[in-house]
Amino acid sequence: MAASSTTKIAWRLQEFEAHFSSISCLALGKSSGRLLATGGEDCRVNIWAVSKANCIMSLTGHKNPVECIHFNVSEEQVVAGSQSGSIRVWDLEAAKILRTLMGHKANITSLGFHPFGDFLASSSMDTNIKLWDVRRKGYVFRYKGHTQAVRSLAFSPDGKWLASASDDCTVKLWDLAQGKTITEFKSHTAPVNIIQFHPNEYLLASGSSDRTIKLWDLEKFTMIGSLEGDTTPVRCICFSPDGSCLYSGATDSLRVFGWEPDRCFDAVSVGWGKVSDVAICNQQLIGVSHQLSNVSSYVVDLKRVKKSGGAVIQGIIQDNQPLTEPKKDPKGAALRKNYERPTTTCRSQRLKHRSESDRRSPEGERRSPSEDEADEKLSSAEIHNAEDYKAIFQPKNAISRTPPKMSEPFPAPPEDGESSTASCFCETSGDDVPALQLSDISSSPNHRSGALSDEEALTQMKKGHETMCVMLSSRLKNLQTVRGVWTRDGIKIALDTAISMSDPSIVVDILNIINPQSLWKLDVCMTVLPQLDKLLQSKYESYIQTGCTSLKLVMKHFWTLISDTLKATPSVGVDITREERHQKCRVCCKQLKNLSNIVKNKATQVGRHGSTFKELQLLMAPLDDSP
Structure with missing residues (x-):
């Protein structure tokens, strides 16, 4: 008797073709976990509802490949940075370009919206970090200090700090009001890929290509934990909504960590490849990845994942492993300072930054109003699915931005069943795909249209199977030979x-x-x-x-x-x-x-x-x- 679908811990939700050419970046809306933005070498930004087959809208205007995308907290706006250094902000509810921001000299590497004020942070391959007022043109402050590209930006929950992670192996914490570094953390030994603030406590997490996650106390500016266990670079991290644990996404795996003391609660095998972003919704973790022009989405049922108690050692869950309490302050880590959310936006900071910007902005980084207007006229938001657009971005119940049909948990497919596949509104570009990366069946036009019979599908799946087995067996044999030489010589x-x-x-x-x-x-x-x-x-x-x-x-x-x-x-x-x-x-x-x-x-x-x-x-x- 087949096991019930409820026994699944992780499954692939969908795979679809999202752009004319290769995808360079994507991002999930963190509030709902149900919106997805993709950016490609075709210079477009496409907006999707996770698990739905059709593109909701396509945003155009960039003249170079889109390198970075980010939703704001309410998911009413999306910002995209290009390879040339330009930044465009779109209003998704109004379906129009909101602002074009010029100032970086190289491609954009990371973006982040302020949690309260109308501010946007951006970083570039030029190593600079800039703070923008989305309501105005021209940046309001520049933060300099990193020596290599900044890969991740995050605002603190109270909106007072900005954290940055860089290829120079450091994490910096910036005071937005003073425009200077508060502290710098240097314990990583490889590029730092991602950072995130704890939702409540003065705590910051950073994930690195050195395969570790570091936890930093933001009162004492010390490292309070180093979480290890991932066998590949850490690509995504996400605190649980209550802040009790930390989820870490690496190649094909999800780990659940606790700290003070450091331990791994659970390790889940997920076939998402090099996961690019994760979000949490309805006790489910959504992960998305991309390869060439395809996007894949995955679901992990967090109700079936261990988030406390035992520890995972060498991939085996140890439920009865004793946990020794660390030596710490008698007050306890639970009493670490919490963020205080302001009741108003930081307008005073904006005015101060603006006056300094007028004096500091280098010549040539500002453009005339006519140039900006002409550039924005070339930008457009083309709606492809009016029904989903109205349901998601213009719901009748303005209090809840997420319509009921999007707020329900994603169901697991039948046991041994396949996840759904779909096509974008556009046709495939027909690029050649290496045989080792995608199977022939996934690139077959008949397969996309669902025209293959069971017998034809089986024939396609078997095609090249013996050749592939011979290749992989030869590769394994060669690697074993090299390993023996390495050990000996x-x-x-x-x-x-x-x-x-x-x-x-x-x-x-x-x-x-x-x-x-x-x-x-x-x-x-x-x-x-x-x-x-x-x-x-x-x-x-x-x-x-x-x-x-x-x-x-x-x-x-x-x-x-x-x-x-x-x-x-x-x-x-x-x-x-x-x-x-x-x-x-x-x-x-x-x-x-x-x-x-x-x-x-x-x-x-x-x-x-x-x-x-x-x-x-x-x-x-x-x-x-x-x-």
């Missing part, structure tokens, strides 16, 4: 062995082990750099991503050594060690210059990885002045 010989196999996937697998653990040495650089040429120009997204990450780490950790060694005055006498190091640095410099040309070419192209290559181009700029 070390990383350098293991890399040489992997390269000799003439299989880029093996090299990528090894680099994905080396990169997070920072196992780089100068010898390893000499071996790997010639291989990055192929990875950066590969047609596979995962190869390009691994190649970019490796090149970034080499530049970050070894360029200063290479440059200083090549510029140093030759020593008197024979110094074999120095000569060997000099030779290695000379070879690495030559290889880096070759890669720099590839990066420059890629940075000029509009594509999924355009922003990454632009960042690499800035990082590799010193090569132009090298001997």
Whole structure:
């Protein structure tokens, strides 16, 4: 007898094609958990109701790929930042452009709406953070301090602070009124991807590519917890509504953490891949991810997830594990200070910031009213589904913005059943899809229209199955060989062995082990750099991503050594060690210059990885002045 659908903990809700071309970003509305915005290389922003098949509206106006999207608290507005640095704010209820904001010099990396006032924070690859008054044009304050791209912004629940997380491995806390840094947290050892304030207490959480989540006390400005357990970079974090636990989204998994003491309550396997955003609604956690032009949504039933009591050790739930109380202040962590929400918006701050902005704004960052008006006339909000638009954005009951049919929990599919699939209002672009990333059946036109019979569908599913099994078996065998060499002879010989196999996937697998653990040495650089040429120009997204990450780490950790060694005055006498190091640095410099040309070419192209290559181009700029 099949188990009831109520026994499901996690399931895929839907998969659909959302844009003409590749999707570059997406965001869920955090208040309802039922609205989704997607941004693509087609320069559009599309608005969806989660679990529904049709696009509600499409927002146009950006002239470059959309890199970042964010809903405001009420979900009445959505803001999108582009690869060129422009920002557009749309009023979803009125279905029109509200404001165009210009001021950043590079692509937008993160956005955030103030919880009370009409303020918007933005960050860019130019490392600057800017605070905008959405009712006016021109930014009202600029916060400078990060040395690399800022990946996440969050306002405190009381609206007084702004937190920022960066690729420079730091988290900064800013005082909005004073326009300066309050403190900086430096315990992460890799880029920080996401931050979120506790809904009530003076507590901040940050998730990083070092696979940890750090918890920071905002009264004492100290780290009170380091939560580990994710085997891949932490991509999303979300406090439970009551603040009793923290949900962490990584590749294909969700973990539930507690702190003081640090422990993992539960670990749930979810097939969402590289999850991009999560939200909570009706005791369900909604997660969304994207690949090429497709979006997938997933549901985790939080009623069936452990949120207290036991701990998970090595993937096994231990219900009877004793929890020892940490040594802490007699007052107890439960008495940590809570936020006080203001009753009015911070207009006085706006006036102060505005006067300073008039003096500080660099020349050329402001445009004439006529330029802005002309630009906004080119922006539009095209409604594709009038029924859903009226139900969601213009409900008769103005007190409740979410109509009843959207507020019900998402039902689990039948046991062993499939989640629904749908198409966007637009046709597929017909891009080639690597066989290892999507099955033939998912790209079949007949499959999208539902015309396949059971026998035809089975034939499609079996197509290429034996070939794939042979490929994966060969890959596993090669990896086992490399692992044996690594254990016996070390990383350098293991890399040489992997390269000799003439299989880029093996090299990528090894680099994905080396990169997070920072196992780089100068010898390893000499071996790997010639291989990055192929990875950066590969047609596979995962190869390009691994190649970019490796090149970034080499530049970050070894360029200063290479440059200083090549510029140093030759020593008197024979110094074999120095000569060997000099030779290695000379070879690495030559290889880096070759890669720099590839990066420059890629940075000029509009594509999924355009922003990454632009960042690499800035990082590799010193090569132009090298001997």
